[in-house]
Amino acid sequence: MYTFDELKSIFTDYIKQNHFDKEPWGLYDPVNYLMSLHGKRIRPVACLMTANIFEDNVSKALPIAYSIEMFHNFTLMHDDIMDDADLRRSNETVHVKYNVNTAILSGDLMMIMSYKHLIDCCDDLVLKDKILKLFTNTAIEVCEGQQYDMDFETDDNVSISKYLLMIKLKTAVLVAATFKAGAIMGGASDEDTDNLYKYGLNLGLAFQIQDDILDTYGDQSTFGKKIGGDIIQNKKTYLYLKALEIANKDTANNLRSLYNNNSISDEDKIREVKDVFNRLNVKDHADSLVAELTENAMDHFSALSVPKVKLEEIKKLAEYLLKRSL
Amino acid sequence: MYTFDELKSIFTDYIKQNHFDKEPWGLYDPVNYLMSLHGKRIRPVACLMTANIFEDNVSKALPIAYSIEMFHNFTLMHDDIMDDADLRRSNETVHVKYNVNTAILSGDLMMIMSYKHLIDCCDDLVLKDKILKLFTNTAIEVCEGQQYDMDFETDDNVSISKYLLMIKLKTAVLVAATFKAGAIMGGASDEDTDNLYKYGLNLGLAFQIQDDILDTYGDQSTFGKKIGGDIIQNKKTYLYLKALEIANKDTANNLRSLYNNNSISDEDKIREVKDVFNRLNVKDHADSLVAELTENAMDHFSALSVPKVKLEEIKKLAEYLLKRSL
Numbered sequence: 001m002y003t004f005d006e007l008k009s010i011f012t013d014y015i016k017q018n019h020f021d022k023e024p025w026g027l028y029d030p031v032n033y034l035m036s037l038h039g040k041r042i043r044p045v046a047c048l049m050t051a052n053i054f055e056d057n058v059s060k061a062l063p064i065a066y067s068i069e070m071f072h073n074f075t076l077m078h079d080d081i082m083d084d085a086d087l088r089r090s091n092e093t094v095h096v097k098y099n100v101n102t103a104i105l106s107g108d109l110m111m112i113m114s115y116k117h118l119i120d121c122c123d124d125l126v127l128k129d130k131i132l133k134l135f136t137n138t139a140i141e142v143c144e145g146q147q148y149d150m151d152f153e154t155d156d157n158v159s160i161s162k163y164l165l166m167i168k169l170k171t172a173v174l175v176a177a178t179f180k181a182g183a184i185m186g187g188a189s190d191e192d193t194d195n196l197y198k199y200g201l202n203l204g205l206a207f208q209i210q211d212d213i214l215d216t217y218g219d220q221s222t223f224g225k226k227i228g229g230d231i232i233q234n235k236k237t238y239l240y241l242k243a244l245e246i247a248n249k250d251t252a253n254n255l256r257s258l259y260n261n262n263s264i265s266d267e268d269k270i271r272e273v274k275d276v277f278n279r280l281n282v283k284d285h286a287d288s289l290v291a292e293l294t295e296n297a298m299d300h301f302s303a304l305s306v307p308k309v310k311l312e313e314i315k316k317l318a319e320y321l322l323k324r325s326l
Numbered sequence: 327m328y329t330f331d332e333l334k335s336i337f338t339d340y341i342k343q344n345h346f347d348k349e350p351w352g353l354y355d356p357v358n359y360l361m362s363l364h365g366k367r368i369r370p371v372a373c374l375m376t377a378n379i380f381e382d383n384v385s386k387a388l389p390i391a392y393s394i395e396m397f398h399n400f401t402l403m404h405d406d407i408m409d410d411a412d413l414r415r416s417n418e419t420v421h422v423k424y425n426v427n428t429a430i431l432s433g434d435l436m437m438i439m440s441y442k443h444l445i446d447c448c449d450d451l452v453l454k455d456k457i458l459k460l461f462t463n464t465a466i467e468v469c470e471g472q473q474y475d476m477d478f479e480t481d482d483n484v485s486i487s488k489y490l491l492m493i494k495l496k497t498a499v500l501v502a503a504t505f506k507a508g509a510i511m512g513g514a515s516d517e518d519t520d521n522l523y524k525y526g527l528n529l530g531l532a533f534q535i536q537d538d539i540l541d542t543y544g545d546q547s548t549f550g551k552k553i554g555g556d557i558i559q560n561k562k563t564y565l566y567l568k569a570l571e572i573a574n575k576d577t578a579n580n581l582r583s584l585y586n587n588n589s590i591s592d593e594d595k596i597r598e599v600k601d602v603f604n605r606l607n608v609k610d611h612a613d614s615l616v617a618e619l620t621e622n623a624m625d626h627f628s629a630l631s632v633p634k635v636k637l638e639e640i641k642k643l644a645e646y647l648l649k650r651s652l
Contacts, residue, residue: 023470024470024473024474024477026473026476026477027469027470027473078430078431078434081427081430082427082430082431101407101408101476104404104407104408104430105404105408105469105472105473105476107434108404108433108434108437108469109466109469111434111437111438112437112462112465112466112469113466115441115458115462116462116463116466119455119458119459119462120459125451125452125454125455126451128451128455129445129451129454132441132445132458133445133446136438136441136442136445137442139438140435140438140439140442143353143431143434143435143438144349144350144353146431147350147352147353147431148350150352150427150431151350151352
């Protein structure tokens with residue numbers, strides 16, 4: 001069994017081998033740029049790690065892991081335009097470093113390239129067909145999730161269930177598909193493959209809720225982003241929506257007007273919103289949901305028909321993802 | 327054999343059957359909008375028509391024709407953002423009617439949907455694999471063509487050969503792939519399939535050069551676009567590049583300064599540029615090239631191993647494409 005670091009190193013080499021060295025430069029250079037920025041590579045490593053549970057040689061899963069990372073980076077390239085974001089992994093986003101048209105077109109190319117790596121992955125047409133169907137359905141869901149996320153910005157009636165649907169589509173299904181694709185390439189049984197999908201889905205949801213918690217209650221040194229960023233950007237997070245759900249009318253109105261208040265300082269806004277969250281114990285609600293989702297994930301994990309020793313690395317990865325210090 | 331109009335009607339029904347009636351509305355409505363604008367449907371009909379040469383029942387080729395039309399419309403949705411175009415088929419472009427973010431994301435969805443229709447097209451995995459490889463390589467080339475086209479806007483040294491490469495990638499390869507995909511779905515031999523690809527490639531190139539000619543020398547009532555549009559927009563067309571290639575230094579400088587002159591009226595600019603073109607006989611050069619490309623196309627067409635009577639409809643389509651009145 002390979003460790004996380006070993007798989008990351010194998011994957012980093014594969015990215016280097018697939019560096020584009022061709023014309024037109026203006027199309028391919030932005031792809032090389034974004035793909036070479038140092039990311040955590042969680043998705044491709046999770047894909048390889050899952051394949052490795054069932055198969056010692058992970059090389060067959062490499063094009064799939066690469067395709068998933070390429071797809072993820074394509075969504076980042078386009079999402080960063082939509083969100084008007086300047087920085088990605090502490091570097092300029094593509095539409096800032098180059099321009100918007102470049103980020104649109106090079107993003108389109110990345111989407112097609114992610115298909116190319118699936119289509120060229122192997123000669124086993126049945127296996128390939130499975131992967132292509134999984135990937136395509138997932139990609140459609142990710143677009144739906146991004147649309148819901150944009151819709152929510154101007155929607156004052158986002159329910160918790162709609163929010164959970166959005167994070168499922170925008171984030172969790174790709175995590176789930178990553179585990180499933182690794183399992184398929186490793187030759188897992190349908191039952192194991194299905195359990196790994198559901199494991200990934202619950203883990204992805206738990207990760208996203210945990211991310212909401214950390215954004216408000218985390219430790220800046222380990223979280224990597226500025227604490228309180230969601231509150232400053234008026235993001236309708238799980239904490240905010242849960243607070244609105246359980247607050248009385250006055251508190252709910254107070255919270256809404258705090259979010260819409262542009263004259264208050266960032267620090268005061270974070271403190272006052274957090275104060276409302278604390279009075280309503282929304283962090284406890286969020287923690288419970290993370291625990292429930294993690295338990296669901298573990299149920300599917302425990303149902304896998306493989307020796308426990310083979311699951312150690314994936315377990316460590318999941319723990320790392322969920323426990324990024326509070 | 328079906329006629330053009332019969333196939334267009336079959337295809338229009340298929341588009342209606344595939345109308346999206348699902349949430350999120352903001353993602354799917356723009357796709358329905360663009361797909362339902364009345365276009366000529368040349369590509370999907372050409373695909374069905376080619377399949378029909380080899381197979382009476384064209385239903386197997388419908389998802390492929392749909393995928394190609396979806397892909398073409400995806401490129402239009404994104405190109406219209408990049409070109410800052412307000413109108414498409416006499417209607418508002420998607421980024422004007424909705425907004426830029428919508429046009430980016432719904433375009434991404436269309437790209438994925440065009441793959442979905444290929445992946446769900448049939449149970450014959452060998453056939454599907456062929457189509458997927460053809461489609462993916464073509465899609466990559468189309469992105470490269472669009473990049474070259476954008477690069478040319480700021481490149482003062484575009485050669486005729488670079489221009490021909492650009493229109494090959496941006497336009498002709500998709501026409502070629504359309505014929506080839508129809509042939510594959512109709513069960514054509516490899517030789518016929520290959521000849522139809524080359525037929526489409528030459529036809530696509532001839533069409534694009536003819537389009538350049540018509541933009542300056544055409545009849546507004548039949549061309550459908552404002553005559554002289556390329557000159558007003560300083561487009562580096564075949565006529566312009568050929569003129570620069572054969573002009574002496576003074577005439578070339580005169581042409582360049584006419585293109586860069588913002589104080590001249592549109593009418594004067596068109597008249598003066600056209601005057602340079604006429605003195606250099608660039609229309610004759612362009613006409614010769616169209617004739618040469620058409621001849622190349624016809625060589626591949628004549629080599630097809632099918633009864634001539636089966637090729638009548640395709641021949642009419644090609645004649646229509648090339649002869650749009652001067």
